[in-house]
Amino acid sequence: MGARPTPVASTHSRPFWQAAAEGRFLVQTCCACGAASYPPAPRCATCLSDDFTWQAAPTRARLRTWTRISLDRLPGVAAPFVLAEAELDGGLVVSAILQAPAEAELKRGALLALRVDTNGAALPYFELTPA
């Protein structure tokens, strides 16, 4: 079924993918104003500085919304699968695949854990945190 599309890093996203390859999710953080950017950007959209530091993201997140995708169009991922949008502790919003059993009831506010897959494509994903 093929492999997930491979991200081609640019100068401003390379630190993210290098850390992801080691299983870590780093957040691009502006040295001038402290704003976080995700996905990474050439300049901070808040103050336009290009001086960044990279900080480890909180792994705890709350589900904001989700969709279960039934089309079999993502190489490397069998449909149906769940795409989730979640808010990390501290407020950063990240969209990634949520690894959840088909029967799982998904509700806004559900507690998730942010992980990075080090077995395959070094991509971030969410999993449900048992209540």
Place this chain on the structure above:
Amino acid sequence: MTGAAIIGVGSSAIVRGSDRSIDAFALDAAIAAIADAGLSREDIDGYVGAPSATAGDAAHVDGGDELSMRLMASRLGLKQLKWSADLFWDFAPSMIVAAGHALASGACSYVLAVRALHDLKAFRKAPLPPRSEAFGQEEFEAPFGYRIGGARFAMRAQAYLEAAGATRRDLYPVVALARENARDNPLAVFRDKSLSEEDYLAAPMIAEPFGMFDCDMPVCGAVAFVVTNADRATRAPQPAAYVSGSANWTNPEAIFANAGVAREAVQVAQLYDGFSAMPLEWLERLGWCAPHTAWKFVRDGGCRRDGALPINTFGGSLGEGRLHGAGHLREAVLQVSGRAGARQIKNVENCLVQIGPFDFASLLMLSSEPRA
């Protein structure tokens, strides 16, 4: 009277798959629009397109699933263009805005505006191969399926339904309304196809809460417009649709102030419905409904042709096919110029057109009289 006016409109056939190429459809629409305006192609001295293919699996090939001004000028034999532009990743209403600016500058007199769509999957009889790499804006989207089946809009719709205390079943009235209005639109791919709630709910899921009928049908088709200034419009053979004002996604609520038209003075609206939940959001955002109530407004008939605010009187994208707002713009022209036939709403002075999703939209107000 320096404002812009649409004096001609033309459509190709709208079909679900075709061996004809995108420029063939565009030529059909352009020739019809020029004739509708009572002009010949020698009169056309301006051109504007919105050529981008927007499907997640688009190939972005000129003459394949996109149509450049260069190709169109060549195909149509336009040899005397004084102004031309292709609007990158923009929507049909923006073509009229750009044409109006060019006309107001005196750069040209008659602008042809063309929007064409083509379904390459149907043309190739096979899906397009997925890209194995993700770069640019796809870098953090494609590996997660962010745009498969409108997934990012499905997530937004899911959040809306949960916050509104509604369910997927409550999207059915939007789809049913589209089918109802499509009945009187000879161009619509779903013109003779009503849809029961049972069949709606039983359709294959695409991206929850969207099933197959919550997503507009990919089609091959084109719509073209002829735009001139309000002075010349009075000499046109058909009643004109006059541009009162415009706005975009950065401040869509400004459409009423920009146009000098109060919300209450809008009799009809054409709201983008590439996915069924989208018009609900815009009914609320533009102030017709309180937050999280538009689904009830549509359910209770508020948007039917005899309702308080008729929307998508031609069937919308859900009833007509995925022309990415070109059909909405065509219907707005026909409604304000009194040419909508069986679909005509009485006494239309102003029709609002909104095309695009929450984070990238183009809005236009068309009126039956030029703005004073």
